[in-house]
Amino acid sequence: MISTIIDDWMDESYLHELSKFIEELDGWHFNNVTGRKTWPYGQTGTHRLMGCDIFDRTNVNRILHLHPEASRFFDLFDGIESRLGVNYFLSQIQLNLQYSGCDGTSHNDGIDPNQKTIMVMTNAVWDKEWGGQFQLLDEDGGILEEIEYVPGRLIVFPSPIQHRGLGPNKDFPYVYRHTTVFRVYDFGKEITYIK
Numbered sequence: 803m804i805s806t807i808i809d810d811w812m813d814e815s816y817l818h819e820l821s822k823f824i825e826e827l828d829g830w831h832f833n834n835v836t837g838r839k840t841w842p843y844g845q846t847g848t849h850r851l852m853g854c855d856i857f858d859r860t861n862v863n864r865i866l867h868l869h870p871e872a873s874r875f876f877d878l879f880d881g882i883e884s885r886l887g888v889n890y891f892l893s894q895i896q897l898n899l900q901y902s903g904c905d906g907t908s909h910n911d912g913i914d915p916n917q918k919t920i921m922v923m924t925n926a927v928w929d930k931e932w933g934g935q936f937q938l939l940d941e942d943g944g945i946l947e948e949i950e951y952v953p954g955r956l957i958v959f960p961s962p963i964q965h966r967g968l969g970p971n972k973d974f975p976y977v978y979r980h981t982t983v984f985r986v987y988d989f990g991k992e993i994t995y996i997k
Contacts, residue, residue, distance in 0.1 A: 804938050804947055805959040811885045812954045814926075820878065821926035821953075824897060824980055829854045829869055856895035879984055882920060882956065890918070890986035897924075899980045900934070904969035908939050910962050911985055917961035920984040928953050933971040934979040939964040951979060961985060 832852055856875050858867040869875075875895050883889055900906070911919045921936070928934065934951035938959060949957060959965070970977040 804963060805949065805957050806886075807949060808885065808956040809952060809954065811956060812881070814954075817924070817954045818926040820874075821924055821980075823871075823874060824924055824982070825978075827854060827871060827897070830897075830899065852899040852901075854897040854899075856897065857892070858894050858896075862891075875982065878922070878982065882922070882984070885956070886958070889989060890920075890984075891989055892984060892986050893917075894983075894985040896983045896985075897980060898967065898983060899978055900967060900969035901978055902970045902975045903972045906966035906968070908943050908964045908966050910964055911983075912961040914987075915960070915962060916987050918986050918988070919959055919961045920986060921957045921959075922982045922984075923951050923953060923955040923957075924980050924982050925951070925978075926953050928979075931971070932974050932977050932979075933968055935968045937966050937968070939966065 830852055831854065854869070855867050856869040856872050857865070859865045872895070879892060879895070911917070923936075928951050930950065932951070936949045936951065936957065937945050938947040938949075940946055941964065943964070946963075949955070967979070967981065970979055
């Protein structure tokens, strides 16, 4: 397996609080560009979906964005590090939201082999028939791993791996799928900052 998957690590009551908090959070926008390919603004990429930028830094001394409610997500990140038993250098926190039929396209979260992506499936309630799978892909778009959407599921994978999230099935037009994504580096590794 390419990814590490951890279930049942978060209290159910905390997940319900977090899910409600995310759904009511200010700052959601409709132009979250995935797989950014242009510089310096990153306006061109593989696809767009709803997103909310929580934290972004270009290097250890330069923070580009810090959401007013970022502390809630730093707390979540502390819990993730505790569960994994690892300390990471955190470079980004983003929220992604997909609605019925809004499937992502194949993209990666960076080219640095030392970067990892940590994703938490943050819907507190999810029915398997709603879909919303997460896929890790090979360079030709073939599925290497398909991971079901499970509330609170934690997934860690190398950021350069192609991947995509599937929106809820078209039969469920009022279901929204959200995830919280942390982009990290192992301490002691050389960091390449590329937007």
